[in-house]
Structures are given as C-alpha cells and as structure tokens.
Amino acid sequence: xxxxxLHMHSVESMDGEYPPEQVVSIAYxxxxxxxxxxxxxxxSGVGQGIMTAKEFGINCIPGVELxxxxxxxxxxxxxxxxxxxxxxxxxxxxxxxRNKIQTGQTRMKKMHEMGLFFDDREVxxxxxxxxxxxxxxxxxxxxxxxxxxxxxxxKCRTSAMPGVDFYWNYCAKPxxxxxxxxxxxxxxxxxxxxxxxxxxxxxxxxxxxMGKNExxxxxxxxxxxxxxxxxxxxxxxxxxxxxxxxxxKYGILVTQGxxxxxxxxxxxxxxxIESGLEDxxxxxLYKKLGW
Numbered sequence: 215x216x217x218x219x220l221h222m223h224s225v226e227s228m229d230g231e232y233p234p235e236q237v238v239s240i241a242y243x244x245x246x247x248x249x250x251x252x253x254x255x256x257x258s259g260v261g262q263g264i265m266t267a268k269e270f271g272i273n274c275i276p277g278v279e280l281x282x283x284x285x286x287x288x289x290x291x292x293x294x295x296x297x298x299x300x301x302x303x304x305x306x307x308x309x310x311x312r313n314k315i316q317t318g319q320t321r322m323k324k325m326h327e328m329g330l331f332f333d334d335r336e337v338x339x340x341x342x343x344x345x346x347x348x349x350x351x352x353x354x355x356x357x358x359x360x361x362x363x364x365x366x367x368x369k370c371r372t373s374a375m376p377g378v379d380f381y382w383n384y385c386a387k388p389x390x391x392x393x394x395x396x397x398x399x400x401x402x403x404x405x406x407x408x409x410x411x412x413x414x415x416x417x418x419x420x421x422x423x424m425g426k427n428e429x430x431x432x433x434x435x436x437x438x439x440x441x442x443x444x445x446x447x448x449x450x451x452x453x454x455x456x457x458x459x460x461x462x463k464y465g466i467l468v469t470q471g472x473x474x475x476x477x478x479x480x481x482x483x484x485x486x487i488e489s490g491l492e493d494x495x496x497x498x499l500y501k502k503l504g505w
Contacts, residue, residue: 215485218492220250220275220499221292221418221443221471222484226259227279228314228345231476234259235266237484240474242270244485248496250277250294250471255307255314257298275499278303279418280408281310284401284434286388290418291401292443292469293408295503300411306404311345313397318346320394325351328384328391330367331360348385348392349377349478374481382422405438414502416441416469421453431460440502441467445489447482448473454489467498 223230224237232240234251241249249272251263260276267274278293296303318341322334325348332355341350352370355361366384370376385392408415417431417439424430431442444457445468461468470489472482489495 215245215483216470216488216492217245217247217485218249218470218489218496219244219246219472219474219485219487220248220252220277220294220469220495221279221446222249222251222474223253223279223476224251224259224263226256227253227475228311228342229254229347229349229475229478231478234263237474238263238266238270238272238274241484242272244483246272246485248273248275249484250275250292252277252279252292252471254279254290255281255310257296257303257307260296260298275503276413278307278408278413280306280404281314281396281398282401282404283395283398284437285430287423287430288386288396288398289401289420289423289434291404291408291439292416292418292471293411293413294416294469294499295505296408296411296413298411300407303407303411306399306407310397310399313399315344315397317394317397318344321346321348322351324392324394325355328366329364330355331358333358347377348381349375352377352380375479378479386422401434402437409438414440414467414499416443416467418443418471419446419448419473420457421446421449426453426456428460432464435464435466439466441469441499443471444468445470445487445491446473447479447487467495467502469495469499 224234
C-alpha cells in the first residue's frame with residue numbers, strides 16, 4: 215500500500231459512494247497521508263474533504279476530474295491545486311453535468327440498439343439526478359431474464375465491477391458499438407478552466423483511453439496537459455513505464471492514484487497503487503503548485 219493517493223472520488227461524483235469525510239477516513243485507515251478528492255465535474259466536496267483531512271493529519275490537495283473530449287475520444291483530466299469556487303471552472307462543471315443528463319436518454323437508446331433489454335424507468339430510479347451511467351444500465355440489465363444468454367453480459371455476471379468492465383469493453387472507444395460523446399466539452403476548454411482556477415492539469419489513466427498512442431499524447435501536451443497519471447489501477451507495468459518515459463520526454467509531471475469510487479469499483483482500494491516514486495512525485499507536484 216502507498217501513503218500517496220491522488221485520485222479518489224466521493225458521492226459528489228455521479229459514480230461515487232461515500233461522502234467526502236468518509237473518503238478521508240477510508241484513506242486514513244489505509245495509511246494514506248497525502249490525497250486528493252477529484253470528483254467528476256464537481257468541486258462541492260473539496261472543502262469538506264480538506265477540513266476533515268486536517269483532523270486526521272492528512273494533506274488533502276483540492277482537486278477535480280473533468281470529463282472532456284479530444285479528437286473524437288473521451289478523456290479525463292485531473293486538476294490539482296484548484297480554487298474550487300473559481301467561476302470559469304464552476305461554469306464548465308455545470309455545463310458538463312447538464313449535457314450528461316441530456317445524453318442519458320441517448321445512452322439508453324444506444325444500448326437498446328446493441329441488443330440489451332432493460333426498463334428505462336428502473337434505470338432512472340437508480341441513477342443520480344437523472345445522470346445515467348453505463349453501470350446503472352448494466353445493473354438493471356443483469357436482472358432482466360431476457361438478457362440471460364446475451365454474450366456481452368457473460369463476463370459481467372462474474373465481475374466485481376460489471377458496469378465498469380462493460381464500459382471499457384463496449385463503450386469507451388469511438389469504434390465501440392456503445393460509444394457516445396457523453397456530453398463532454400473540449401479538452402482545451404477543460405485545461406483552460408483548470409489553469410484559470412490555479413490548478414495543474416493532469417491526464418488521467420491514459421492507457422485505457424488511448425493505449426500507447428504517442429502522437430495523441432503529444433497533441434494533448436501541446437494543448438496544455440502538464441502531467442500524466444502513469445501509475446493507476448488500470449495500467450500494467452509496461453504501461454507505467456511507457457508513460458513514465460513519455461513524461462520524461464515531454465518534460466511533464468508523473469502522478470499516481472487509485473481512482474477509488476466505492477461500490478462501483480469495489481476491488482480498487484485507497485492507497486492501492488504503489489510506484490516507489492512517491493517522494494519524487496509529491497515533491498514535483500508541490501513544486502509545480504508553488505507549495
């Protein structure tokens with residue numbers, strides 16, 4: 215286990231489980247001493263997270279995770295050291311959330327077209343504020359007997375995180391049958407808003423969004439990415455090394471994080487990602503933040 219976890223989610227994310235103060239408590243119990251709560255397109259949990267962290271003797275870096283698009287793909291950009299009340303950042307987050315709620319109907323229609331059976335009303339009942347995520351649909355679809363022999367759901371039935379697995383297998387890439395743009399705004403705008411809020415933009419878990427695509431990585435650096443989450447729950451060692459080398463080549467930061475959510479990703483534990491470079495990662499990030 216590691217004392218550094220720079221990617222955790224609270225209930226303020228549409229896919230998180232625990233309130234910010236409980237996320238901090240979970241991190242403390244895992245031995246984490248430096249953390250960041252980075253909720254999807256939402257900064258409302260930052261203040262409570264920081265306040266609770268002080269009580270536990272933990273340094274909680276104010277963060278956010280923006281859902282963006284770039285060259286037709288969906289990406290996530292972490293922002294560290296942000297002012298959670300900065301106007302441009304809040305407007306960006308609000309627009310993304312509005313867009314995502316509107317695309318809920320599109321997502322359900324798309325997955326019906328893929329051959330999945332589920333009751334839209336049941337999906338909406340378990341969604342948060344009408345924001346339908348793939349995991350909501352899969353949870354309901356797995357309970358529907360009409361999907362009993364659907365090969366797309368075969369692995370989901372034995373998976374610890376069926377919705378997440380289905381998303382990465384069938385919805386994540388532009389060529390995937392279940393892909394939709396998710397209502398994300400341009401990466402350039404997300405990066406601008408993070409910087410306007412005094413933050414450092416970091417590309418999250420790139421291995422699952424674009425694989426080993428150095429050309430696209432370089433383009434993201436050109437538009438303002440200042441670091442990469444080389445160490446995460448979704449990378450194998452070869453991907454850790456690949457992105458470390460790219461970070462060195464392009465002169466940007468390396469970070470690490472678990473992407474802890476709670477029940478959506480139950481096998482991902484706080485502090486579960488070790489790099490062996492924690493001191494260096496923390497020092498370089500603090501320096502970049504001017505701390």
